[in-house]
Amino acid sequence: MTVTEKEARTLAYGAAFNEGLRQIMEEDPDVFFAGEDVGKAGGVFGSFVGLNETFGDLRAVDTPISEQAIVGLGIGAAVTGLRPVVDVMFMDFMFVAMDQIANQAAKLKYMFGGKATLPLTITTSAGAGLSAAAQHSQSLEAMLCHIPGLKVVMPSNPYDAKGLLVACIRDNNPTVYVKNKRLLGLKGEVPEDLYEVPIGVANIVRPGSSVTVVTYGRMVQESLKAAEELAGEGVDCEVIDLRTVQPLDIDAVTTSARKTGNIVVVHEAVRFGGLGAEIASQVQEQAFDYLDAPVGRVGAPFTPVPFSPTLEAEYVPNADRITEGIRETLGM
Amino acid sequence: MTVTEKEARTLAYGAAFNEGLRQIMEEDPDVFFAGEDVGKAGGVFGSFVGLNETFGDLRAVDTPISEQAIVGLGIGAAVTGLRPVVDVMFMDFMFVAMDQIANQAAKLKYMFGGKATLPLTITTSAGAGLSAAAQHSQSLEAMLCHIPGLKVVMPSNPYDAKGLLVACIRDNNPTVYVKNKRLLGLKGEVPEDLYEVPIGVANIVRPGSSVTVVTYGRMVQESLKAAEELAGEGVDCEVIDLRTVQPLDIDAVTTSARKTGNIVVVHEAVRFGGLGAEIASQVQEQAFDYLDAPVGRVGAPFTPVPFSPTLEAEYVPNADRITEGIRETLGM
């Protein structure tokens, strides 16, 4: 990396989210947000802090504990011309609001023959590792990606946290923006002005030639650690940060797979039926003859998320498990 | 097939369900069922007809339109010792009750350190082809199979409709039993006595040597038609009816894949992120060197289910599309 003249500004992931939201609200008076504790209290993770003071109760809306009505509020406001951001505090709580997300928001445009436009952003926080147990730790993106009509992004770093949020809010479709709880404090370079990271475009965060690691969200950070570890053993990992999981930038993945011949998909979600399955399937469909080995998958085991730190440490994929997965795929 | 001495009794799929439920309710006084219109009215598809007359309002329970409370009724009754069957009229409505299904029923035992036993059966009806549009036609099994703690069965014929229901009700775990709406009238042999079809065991409904077709639910019928069609062209399809989609009888699948070297997974659900992805991934993981071609997948396109019969006909996989999919995999 080159050092820019002006010292680059760093910001934490959570703060980058907050800055993106603030700036787009300043730019576009149709943007508002609503959710539990996001107004006066600034959000349980502090992601919305200070915005209610600036934008008031009508644009930084505290709601009752009513996830269905929260998402519905966004749908109704979006279809009548606003650009809502609605927050579902933990991704696990999406199950409470799944009808509004999957049967309403995702399908409205189609059911209406294209008439409706739904510039709705649903923000949420996912991920394990905080001893928050089975109902506060899930990564449920596979479920959302299976529902036509939704777009889903999962930023892995502060830069993307801001840029993808802006892209989601400007997008004319229902988007789900998934923060990872354990990334909130991660610092990184974040430009001060308003910018977009385009939806649907993967990012090669580490070029390499031996094996392709396809991942997103917090597992990008763990995969990079694994790549460093393996670099010492002469294994040159290419790490692809999908950034968006729906739509999938499968071209970026297959291009890389054709180059390296080996591919491992990594996510925090449960392995069985996770997004890794879809990616593995598409890769073998499109690059069958280039593969030296089966597409590997690293993900959580088939159990609910346990509470006890010892168990959770075994549950959540990490750099070691990824290293192991890569070794396995490479037959090392 | 051989003709048995006693003339075999045939029953429709819906009636087989009904008979299984009646017989197990006669056998086990702890079994009751509850849901919308399942009592006095006998269910919107007639599946529960006559049972309220026999078993009364306490064992054949009409409920309010309250899917969350319906599933919760089952959870609470199961954890305190009964063996409830609760009905979610259309599988699409599971989205309304997903918290109770995925955060509560599926996880309770684990969260409680194994203490709870949840002999709960959730019945529902899935499938497109009735011009019932986007909110009354979905096949959402992939979502359920991604949630540790649930078992999921999808019978393809009257015999299994009865036997799998009995197995679900006797199972000590939360099971989801998915009828296909368009199979309700399908007739087939059904023994008069109470029997079980074991959960988790696939059924080779047509042995063959050229290619393995892995499927379940209504698509078994369509796959068999496709197999007949291709038999005329010298392609000998092995058709595997999974019967249970969670847990997956992957051994049956990989054994067959090793034999035929070609595999196509077929389901009615949306292809992207469907169960086909998981099966394809596991097959290439476990039988990579035996595969002559990428694992093929036939499923619905990435759109909500359309209303208009012309569009729906294009949407729902059928024998022709399966034939085409098999041909593609075989490079024909």
Add this chain to the structure above:
Amino acid sequence: MQLSDDVLLDMHHRMVRIRHFEEAAGRLAEESRLPGFLHLYVGEEAVAAGVCAALTDDDQISSTHRGHGHLVAKGGDFERMMAELMGKSTGYCKGKGGSMHICDLDLGMLGANGIVGGGVPIAVGAGFANKYRDDGRVSVVFFGDGASNIGAFHEAANMAAALQLPVVFVCENNEYGEFTPRDRTMAITDVVDRAAGYGMPGVIVDGMDVVAVHEAAAEAVDRARSGQGPSFLEAKTYRFYNHHGIQTLGMKYRSDEELAEWKKRDPIDLFEARLAESGVLTAKDAEAVHERVAGEVEQAIAFAEESPLPEVESLYEDVYSGVAQ
């Protein structure tokens, strides 16, 4: 409230339009000329007509699985409606939605809904947007007695009250949810008893009396429009046909006598008698309205039948905005 002749005639027209459209749809379904499910609004016309006559074109409504009546009352176009019911490309939803998703966003009709209670939070969202823009618009939620038992209704009603949104909740209490009578699914007789639990005023009206509905609705709409928040209206009504389709007699879940009792209070008959009595509309003039509307329905059927089915490629369109297809 003294209603002008114009308003009375307008409401009559809306009711007659609903009735004829629905009767025709029912007939077509019986002849297997309509695919899918069909939930008819016959018998409940006074509710949609009385409420919608209190709205401007800019106000919004959200609807239920039983949505034709609401769309017609809001000014829906017969041709595009009938074409949609037949799954034609000229339909409101290009044939993609059908009866259960019929809508006209230009008329503020935010859609029928296949999920019981699914439309309630959406209308509340529209109400929020109205308040946000301070544009004086009001949104109305139609929902059934059965729908009042589902969580989404509860959450949205409370949210409308908590945020003091310009929303009117209209419960069409027809005493049944599908084939199950109200007293098997709730311990109360009047759904309006729920209003106090949200902190909103509520009234019961005779849902077979379009004037009563209209007056109560106008008051609730005024209240919402003037920033005083949501209110709740329960209209006691009855569907003359089966939950879906036509069948009237011999239904297992309700008696022929009960139906006959309610039919004596046919909302259109009642209203026409009243209009004739007060000299606003003679029986003959009413007849003429019926004939004209019947003709329009026939024309719509012809239009729909002649319309093309959707191109197969259109299956793949309209999933996302702004995506090349």
Add this chain to the structure above:
Amino acid sequence: MQLSDDVLLDMHHRMVRIRHFEEAAGRLAEESRLPGFLHLYVGEEAVAAGVCAALTDDDQISSTHRGHGHLVAKGGDFERMMAELMGKSTGYCKGKGGSMHICDLDLGMLGANGIVGGGVPIAVGAGFANKYRDDGRVSVVFFGDGASNIGAFHEAANMAAALQLPVVFVCENNEYGEFTPRDRTMAITDVVDRAAGYGMPGVIVDGMDVVAVHEAAAEAVDRARSGQGPSFLEAKTYRFYNHHGIQTLGMKYRSDEELAEWKKRDPIDLFEARLAESGVLTAKDAEAVHERVAGEVEQAIAFAEESPLPEVESLYEDVYSGVAQ
């Protein structure tokens, strides 16, 4: 109702047990000796104690994220509780559930719940089973003011009323949901206003007065037990600590003055004053109870600390019943 000394002392004991357990848990959390989230019940002891003292061991309760108090009140074992909070294998859930899923099915405690409102339908299901078996058991749902806004609560309350189940709904109205005051999320002051909408009787009690809570609960439990269906109890109460963890002063969302006002009505202080006055328990004897309980808590902490962490393999167990692991 004249309560016997035994009952009064029993309730006092339950309250003191909750207080000491929670204070200790809070301290441990501040010292980072407990993983995960911790929602303390301090200040609300009279509710759980007053209600659970009206139950038999066979009756069931379902709980919330703020569940320790309910389990202690139902007779929960300190050692297994503390071990669970520490994620140890000797805990109630073998360390798999933690604070938010603590339970004791043998005591009819059907679990804390991480999903607001998630436990309500489950308790109603238990109530159904009680009616089914006609065994005279009653189930009690504890839920917060905030939880009364979620759909699951509404559906389950209506179902309990529709099916006339032996269930008691106990709303712990502490005026806040996390960091947001009640008046921002609902337009009513008293959650009990919702009871009429389900067709069940409801009363408000002073949630800082264990005797008042107990009397109201006993009446509701009797009603349920004798087949007269569900009822609703709203207890006005207050949590002395933050939504999670301890912090008391300088909270942005509620004033130090408000907290101080409520602390003047500490439910244990109030009750001990009353017990001393009536001669049932002297200050000195009360002190002895505190000391004994404090000792038990210390012992539980020691037990928990010495207990082993779960074996890593146990991660894969308990997902399914009857599956070899």
